Amino acid sequence: MSDTPPKPDLLPAHVYAGRRDWHGYFDALAALPPRDTLLRALSFRGGSPGHALDVGCGDGRDTAHLASLGWTVLALDSSEEGLRRLHERLPAGLRPRVRTQCATFDRMALEPADLVCASFSLPFCEPAHFPGVWEGITSALRPGGFFAGQLFGDRDDWATLPDRTHHSPGAARALFRDFEVLFWQEEDRESRVDPARHPKHWHVYHIVARRQE
Ligand SMILES: C[S@@+](CC[C@H](N)C(=O)[O-])C[C@H]1O[C@@H](n2cnc3c(N)ncnc32)[C@H](O)[C@@H]1O
Numbered sequence: 001m002s003d004t005p006p007k008p009d010l011l012p013a014h015v016y017a018g019r020r021d022w023h024g025y026f027d028a029l030a031a032l033p034p035r036d037t038l039l040r041a042l043s044f045r046g047g048s049p050g051h052a053l054d055v056g057c058g059d060g061r062d063t064a065h066l067a068s069l070g071w072t073v074l075a076l077d078s079s080e081e082g083l084r085r086l087h088e089r090l091p092a093g094l095r096p097r098v099r100t101q102c103a104t105f106d107r108m109a110l111e112p113a114d115l116v117c118a119s120f121s122l123p124f125c126e127p128a129h130f131p132g133v134w135e136g137i138t139s140a141l142r143p144g145g146f147f148a149g150q151l152f153g154d155r156d157d158w159a160t161l162p163d164r165t166h167h168s169p170g171a172a173r174a175l176f177r178d179f180e181v182l183f184w185q186e187e188d189r190e191s192r193v194d195p196a197r198h199p200k201h202w203h204v205y206h207i208v209a210r211r212q213e
Pocket residue numbers: 001017022025035055056057058059060061076077078079082103104105106118119120121124125126
């Protein structure tokens with residue numbers, strides 16, 4: 001999300017995400033490749049495809065990639081429009097590998113998985129729900145399973161919004177006490193996309209971690 005140039009006639013994706021305008025967000029970022037954290041997790045893991053949860057899948061850039069590699073995926077999001085676009089982008093031959101669930105984070109019915117992908121989604125969980133949602137994610141991950149995704153830090157511009165979940169560096173690390181952290185990148189900087197008209201300070205942790213056996 002952070003620094004993808006906007007498409008013509010559209011605002012930078014962060015403007016839409018800031019307003020929870022997911023249609024605008026999907027338009028702004030349509031047809032982009034999978035997230036770097038997912039690619040890193042797949043490269044750390046190796047081996048044959050397994051079963052993944054894509055929590056807050058949006059229009060499915062990560063789910064589509066996983067399915068193309070032979071993974072089965074349960075893709076979850078509260079946006080019906082996102083799930084519709086995910087279905088559309090999947091070639092017919094891959095559709096049997098993907099199930100979808102339209103639900104908010106606190107109502108998602110998760111299931112055992114080898115990988116949980118949560119790209120730029122969990123910060124949009126309401127703070128009161130986050131501990132239960134995180135517990136659900138860690139319980140769903142099989143021992144040795146991988147987490148790939150982002151959390152937002154407490155110096156991010158959106159940390160003052162009451163419906164977002166942000167973590168200090170220490171609090172974010174503490175969530176991974178039962179994991180081996182394989183990749184941790186902290187971004188703490190101004191957006192480079194049209195900063196004069198749409199300034200945004202990013203404080204983001206990019207994370208790949210493996211649940212201990
Ligand atoms: C910034 S987008 C990321 C989408 C996708 N993972 C990606 O990397 O492009 C955040 C996603 O979280 C979903 N979302 C926001 N609030 C949610 C909630 N309370 N419950 C479930 N999904 C939510 C939105 O519908 C949106 O698809």
